[in-house]
Amino acid sequence: MRLLVAALFAGCLAISGQQGEAKKEAEKLAPYYPTPMMVVDKMLKLGELKPGEKMFDLGSGDGRLVIMAAKKFKADATGVEFDDVLYRKSSEEIKRQKLDKTARIIYGDLFEQDYSSADLITVYLLPHSNDKVRPMLEKQLKKGTRIVSHDFEFSDWKPMKVELVEDDGEGRSHTLFMYVR
Numbered sequence: 001m002r003l004l005v006a007a008l009f010a011g012c013l014a015i016s017g018q019q020g021e022a023k024k025e026a027e028k029l030a031p032y033y034p035t036p037m038m039v040v041d042k043m044l045k046l047g048e049l050k051p052g053e054k055m056f057d058l059g060s061g062d063g064r065l066v067i068m069a070a071k072k073f074k075a076d077a078t079g080v081e082f083d084d085v086l087y088r089k090s091s092e093e094i095k096r097q098k099l100d101k102t103a104r105i106i107y108g109d110l111f112e113q114d115y116s117s118a119d120l121i122t123v124y125l126l127p128h129s130n131d132k133v134r135p136m137l138e139k140q141l142k143k144g145t146r147i148v149s150h151d152f153e154f155s156d157w158k159p160m161k162v163e164l165v166e167d168d169g170e171g172r173s174h175t176l177f178m179y180v181r
Helices: 002-016 019-027 037-046 064-071 084-096 127-140
Strands: 054-058 076-081 103-107 120-123 146-150 161-165 174-180
Touching: 037 064, 037 120, 037 146, 037 161, 037 174, 054 064, 064 076, 064 084, 064 103, 076 084, 084 103, 120 127
Parallel strands: 054 076, 054 120, 076 103, 120 146
Antiparallel strands: 146 174, 161 174
């Protein structure tokens, strides 16, 4: 399944047919591919997110993880998004749902942020992108911070828990990996 998703991500880049689009997708570390809401819920549960905790979603897309973390789990949720259209869309949805006191999206490069306050980090990045992000997280995250990765593992880290979602309601399976620093 992971290879299929990686192939789909690569296909998204090839299908665009425009070198500029492919470069933009590469800079984002993964193309936008929305996580099904059932999987969003399972990621936050696997990450044991508690009310008041600080969570970051790296490459937050349309903000669905951030919104659910703030709304359902009562967390202090922050997404980081490089794509201006997705940033605006997710920020508008946060305002529409009146979650702007506990949810926000940072428009920018996820490598330029400080995650030292995080209790939970969520990612849905390609394997090589996880490898690029890993040293930064190792340097910044405090002991006990949880990291949940959707479909792709972090090399050199051993997951504390692995959860298989056999059917997301759309006919696809997913694997979730939870790590603790």
